[in-house]
Ligand code: C2E
Ligand code: CA
């Protein structure tokens with residue numbers, strides 16, 4: 001590994017190590033150098049090596065005499081060459097005039113240049129300047145080109161090197177592989193960055209050496225690497241498994257995305273992006289190690305692109321519509337509320353599920369705009385019901401975790417509802433439980449604001465996997481909404497104990513309960529017996545367009561079955 005080019009030391013001068021046994025010559029050298037450089041002096045090779053060990057990071061150059069007692073110049077060069085830390089440090093050897101053989105030997109041992117005695121100060125300073133400049137330029141270039149930790153290319157140079165491979169083998173096909181360490185952040189937290197840096201370095205070296213047919217390797221930042229390989233005919237799954245079985249750090253899970261069969265007609269950046277997309281596709285899937293880029297993924301990438309290109313105009317043109325899914329109030333046997341859900345009929349893609357576009361909007365931040373749009377329309381809708389003489393019910397609106405990055409969120413929603421003259425108690429905020437794991441403090445603060453301002457707060461998707469039971473009682477919540485997978489699982493196993501325990505837990509914590517995803521009469525009966533407060537699901541009603549929902553409000557008992 002290289003060290004960063006040393007520009008100047010304290011006092012603006014670079015530091016030179018002078019290794020020379022003759023006191024007079026050493027003194028003379030130091031005088032010649034003193035205008036431009038600082039010097040540190042060694043009286044023989046042994047002393048020179050000791051200073052090297054201590055100060056190599058500060059040094060810009062070594063001036064080395066050949067004939068010295070204890071350890072001569074040749075020996076010094078040999079020892080220096082054995083230690084990679086000194087690689088970037090240039091050496092100029094001082095020889096007697098006409099000693100061509102000595103000069104040859106020194107150059108072979110890694111010396112960069114030589115000066116003959118007696119010295120000419122002008123020539124000497126010029127050679128020193130040139131040698132340092134050359135080395136520093138090389139070092140800067142090296143820094144730009146290679147990732148200093150892993151020795152892999154930085155991505156820009158990875159692309160360039162991969163293009164050269166394309167150019168040199170225009171009729172061949174290649175594979176692009178992206179790798180990523182699972183949960184690297186938590187490894188870092190647990191083991192510290194020094195340990196994890198070493199782990200990254202070892203992994204890069206291992207993959208560079210053992211993935212089949214590696215041509216180029218790059219580090220795309222963090223713990224993500226990219227490789228270009230010869231096209232591998234075998235099964236990437238099996239091969240990667242073998243490679244990772246041989247890796248020393250077994251308790252680490254590395255995931256791979258592979259774009260197979262790229263040829264020079266596919267730009268390197270596209271091939272690389274595809275490998276990365278394949279990788280991203282299995283990021284959250286436990287137990288899966290390799291993902292190949294395939295047609296299905298290609299389609300979803302195209303869809304994502306279309307979505308990104310059309311989202312702004314869709315919002316302006318009112319393509320996003322809001323549907324209302326009634327909630328059945330078990331106690332009162334009638335409609336007790338609704339959840340507002342967004343719908344998008346795209347002009348070319350047709351119906352796009354929020355399950356598809358919401359995560360995309362969460363990644364690019366557009367969700368904040370969309371949610372605001374939804375909330376505003378919900379306010380207008382509630383006002384409409386009042387004008388029509390219908391008795392409004394509370395509407396739950398979904399808030400994304402991204403919305404909660406805005407510390408003033410609750411106040412903004414308060415302004416919005418005030419502006420539309422909507423009673424705040426008619427708005428319930430649904431927040432999915434995963435939001436808490438991101439930033440528990442600020443989410444808690446915003447939820448507290450919501451409650452203080454008169455809104456109700458609901459924990460969505462409870463039991464889908466991320467709740468920390470330990471902190472549940474400190475979260476400022478009014479309602480717990482059980483994830484629909486729990487009811488579905490209960491039906492499948494004909495065992496409702498988890499549902500029952502969840503309802504009891506909510507009750508112990510003083511929270512109301514909503515059971516979501518109830519599709520069957522048997523499920524509705526069961527959860528009613530278990531004492532839940534509200535039921536939401538296809539059994540009572542699908543999400544309804546505004547006009548149909550109005551009919552439901554007009555006949556509040558129509559849901560009872
Ligand atoms: P969610 O908040 O958990 O919403 C419930 C989802 O379950 C809705 O899907 C709803 O249509 C569906 N559902 C309701 N009852 C049943 C049932 O009995 N069986 C089955 N299988 N499904 C049922 P939808 O509308 O596709 O929404 C998916 C997710 O998208 C929502 O999950 C929510 O996380 C998100 N989402 C929807 N609208 C918005 C929105 O306006 N803003 C934000 N931030 N997210 C939204
Ligand atoms: Ca919800």
Ligand code: CA
Nearest residue numbers: 460461483516
């Ligand atoms: Ca839910």
